[in-house]
Amino acid sequence: MTSIDVRGLTKRYGPRTVVDDLTFTVPAGQVTGFLGPNGAGKSTTMRMIMSLAAPSGGSVTIGGRRYRDLPVPLTEVGALLDAGAVHGARTAQDHLLALAASNGLPRRRVGEVLARTGMDGVARRRAGEFSLGMRQRLGIAATLLGDPRVLIFDEPVNGLDPEGIRWIRDFMRSLAREGRAVLVSSHLMSEMAQTADHLVVIGRGRLIADTTMSEFMRANGEGTVLVRTDEPDAFALRLSAAGATVREGPESSLVVSGMTAAQIGKLAAYHDVALSELAPRRPRWRTPSWS
């Protein structure tokens, strides 16, 4: 079964570490959401998957092989990293024809993918005249040329109108239903919730979570409270005893679910525990600066 294997992947630009020891797997038959704020290293990771950028450390393989070593790449991986990545003066048809020719794919594939993405009517128009949504579809058509088992999309719904967004969501779901491995990145949790089965969350290049969508929602959804205190271990026991679920949060904070902030405050007062922070927690990816 073809899947993407990322092992200890690291990318440094000078002193900056953009992707830091990332390990995860993108299995077949699922939409794997790749979530993180802008600048978290999602695009860099995807470019390393595609052998467009060289890792500083670690490895990434597709079905056990490096992308560079795939004999007929378009038949194994289809990737849309940037919808703008077409020459505006070239027609949709010529763009796809050149790609198909490079992998020795039959010419008829161009017509087939144009039809599947609903672009057959504009095949002879220049890509520069297309709306963002149409360019997005052209990019998706290109990913399907070789009927690949693995698909990679970088922020595919960015800038699309609601209808375009819905179309892309449905499309990805249908690709996964066909047994393909689909990796799709976004900086919006709400978007991931609509499409992904599995979630890989990164922040500042590091892996934050690698879990199923439902598990992630349970652990990080509304209703968790971030608690910070000088004696986290002792207070965690108190909270558990009071019926809450407690996880370790970042920087020795506690992430509490099953109790409201008010209840936790009262519990702390009762046990004479000084809290330095008590914050009903919105999901990490939805801090105001992100959205």
Added chain:
Amino acid sequence: MITRPAFTDTLHSEWIKFRSLRSTWLTLGGLVVVGLGLPLLSADPAAQGYLTGTIEEQQDWDPTNGSLLMFFIAQLVIGVLGILVVTSEHATGLMQTSLSATPRRHRLLGAKVAVVAAVSLVAGQALAFPAFLIGQAGFAAAGVPHATLADPRALSAVVGCGLYLAVIALLAVALGALIRATAGALATLVGIVLLVPVLDGMFPPWLDGLLDVWPTLGGAAVIATVPDPDYPQPWLHFAGMSAGILALLVVAFVLFERRDV
């Protein structure tokens, strides 16, 4: 099942890209305008220069070279073609898509070089011969000595002019791949083929060896029938220029293979 793509598939893909852009045909059209328009316009002024010139100037009169001076401008136009084949893909981001389809990078750049080489070889000759004929017709009409292809070294100069343009086109591909930005690559090309020759004489003597094979200078000495004492072996100078450009292409291949896109 689909078999592993061959180099001809990459070549086919690059040819589709090349021919499917209007800018390709506009640039080639511009090449024709420059290549045929300049000899047409300059024949008469050049002839007047001969008629009013001194005996020495008349002895140096080279009608073949006079009809082929369009190479001076044509090399920039054909250079634009060579540069854009690489840089237009960087500018639009298409390079990512191209390298996803053809991750063996040397093969992609190789196909680009091959397409530009083939087109510019044909375009160079298709330009040089008519330019020569137009120029000679103009000189004949003005009543000054003119050349025919049967004259000593005339054919060599005309063929040399076409080849020179082709080699400059490859220099442009190399610059495009090295610099990756259209403006930067074009500015560099202008610097190489126009500015450095203008500043000839300002360089220290130890650079003479380089200037002997420099484009527009020694490298272009083949486009003449009257020997230039500075460049006694025109084809040797041309070979030197070609070797230098080949070396630059090798560097371009190495960097193209290594750099992140």
